[in-house]
Amino acid sequence: MKVSHIYIKDYHQFKDFELDLTYPAGHPKAGKPLDKVCIIGQSGTGKTSLLNKLAKPKPAEKKYYSDPTTKSDLFNNNQITTPLDFNNKNLSFIKYVNSDNDIRFTLFDNGYLVYKNGAEYSQSRYSLPIIIDAHTGDKDLGENLQYWQDIIKDIIVFREQEIQKKLEIAELVTTNQELLQTELDKFNEWQKSRPNPLKDLADNYLDKLLSQFxxxxxxxxxxxKTEDIKTIKIETIEGKEVPNNLLSTGTKQIILTTLPLYASKPTKTIILFDEPERSLYPDIQTKIIDFYTSLSTDCQFFFATHSPLIASCFEPWEIVELKFKPDGSVYRELYYDSQKENHVDNYTIDPRYLRWDSILTRIFDLDNDSNEARTRKLMELATLRSKLHKDNGQLSMEEKQKLQAQFEKLANLLDWEYDAEN
Incomplete structure (x- = not known):
């Protein structure tokens, strides 16, 4: 299940706000819902509000039409009620589609749900959509969360069974060595047939990114002690255990945002993620989008972010940039000419191909490419360069070398490319 369209009649900053969240013409997935969406914009433009709008109750709790084309069979507590006119945009709605790009249902603000094809169901152990809390770096591992309890329960069951079998084998060492090899073979077969949940968590989830730390x-x-089998422990690559209270904020952020995906193993699910970059160094930020999206199957991710490095991981049609209108409401900035077709060839901005400074100026709308201190130093550098070029033999060799040294030092500080001989 994925979102293909959103229309918001009146909600906070959103007034008659419409989003087409499908791939543009010319794309191999043209017309299908986006696999991932990046929401950016100034503080107050409504990035988190948009995520909250998507965090709807389960559709099964809603009143519904069985067929949106005939508008028949409207049920409300098993009673037929007056049909609604869904052709007029008098209600906010979110349109969901299934994997074959057919409408599964449209959910309206007043609680009405219009079904067309309900054959596909999202699969998750937890409520839908999945909301990942990115503000987790100040928490300790072992928070009283449902997914944490489920993960630990699986690990405990496996470890208890493993310990019991090892104790039984150890007893045979002194009592019945003839059966020892037989029981060892059985134990090996048990290990092969019973996946170790901790190994799965490590090899297929956490270690992919923990290795960067x-x-x-x-x-x-x-x-x-008993507590040793009831927790997840972290160690250095040399094998030295790191106490949970000594883990960095960024490390805990990665662990605690990955565990919900490991616990739920989501399929055909919408996943909402606010500020995934929190407490993470830039080199990690450039990797986490691919990391998170790799931990699910046929899911749709919504990321709200302030990070240009996060934005650089998205195709231009996957970015929803929110901007203020003069009246304080917001609109989506288009990265193609609105007079042209929404086609991949008509996009004039693609964050994947921009330098970091260009992303800041062209996408995040910084007016200047540097701060005032840099501007002053650039002017100083230009002055030094001018003096060196206009020397005309008036400077002594000592004075010229001194100016040249000052120029080169300042140029290096400003990361300014120059030819030392010119």
Whole structure:
């Protein structure tokens, strides 16, 4: 299940606001819902509000039409009620489609749900859509969250069974060595047939990114007390355990935002993510979008962000840039000429191909490409360069070398490319 269109009649900053969240013409997936969406905009433009709009109750709790084309069979507590005119935009709505690009349902603000094809269902152990809390870096591992309890329960069950089998084998060492090899073979077969949830979590989820911090999930069981089998531990790549309270904010951010995806293993689900860049260094920010989206199957991600590095991971049609109108309401900035067709060839901005400074000026609308301190130093650099070029033999060799040294030092500080001989 994915969102293809949103219309908001009147909600906070959104007035008659409409979004087409499908791939443009000329794209291999033209007309299908976007797999991922990046929402950017100044503070107050409504990035989080848009996510909240998508965080709707389960559709099954809604009143519904069985067929939006005939508008027949309207049920409300098993009673036929007056049909609504859905052709007029007098209600906000969100249109959902299934994987074959057919409308699954349209959800209206007044609680009406119009079905057309309800054969496909989202699969998740938790409520839909999945909302990932990016403000997790100040929390400790082991928060009292449903997904955490489910993960730990699976790990505990596996470890208890593993410990029991090892104890039984250990007892045979002194009591019945003839059966020892047989039981060892059975234990090996049990391990093959029973996936280790901690190994799965480490190899297929967390370690993919923890390795960037030179960390990994501790898979070996160091059983000294009961609590040792009831938690997830982190260690360095050299095998030294790192206490949870010593993990960096960014490390905990990665762990606690990945665990919901591991626990739910979402399929055909909408996933909402606010500020994924929090507490993460730039090199990690450039990798986390691909990381998160790789942990699900046929899901649709919505990321709200302030980070140009996050935005650089998206195709231009996947970016929803919110801007203020003079009356304080917002609109979506188009990256193609509105007089032309929404076609991949008509886009004039693509953040994937821009330098970081160009993303800041062209997409995030910074008026200047530098701050006042840099501007002053650039003027100083230009003055030094002018003096060196207009020397005409008036400067002594010592004075010229001094100016040249000042110029080169300042140019290096400003990351300014120059030819030392000219």
């Amino acid at each position: 030179y960390l990994r999930v501790k898979q070996s069981l160091d059983f000294k």
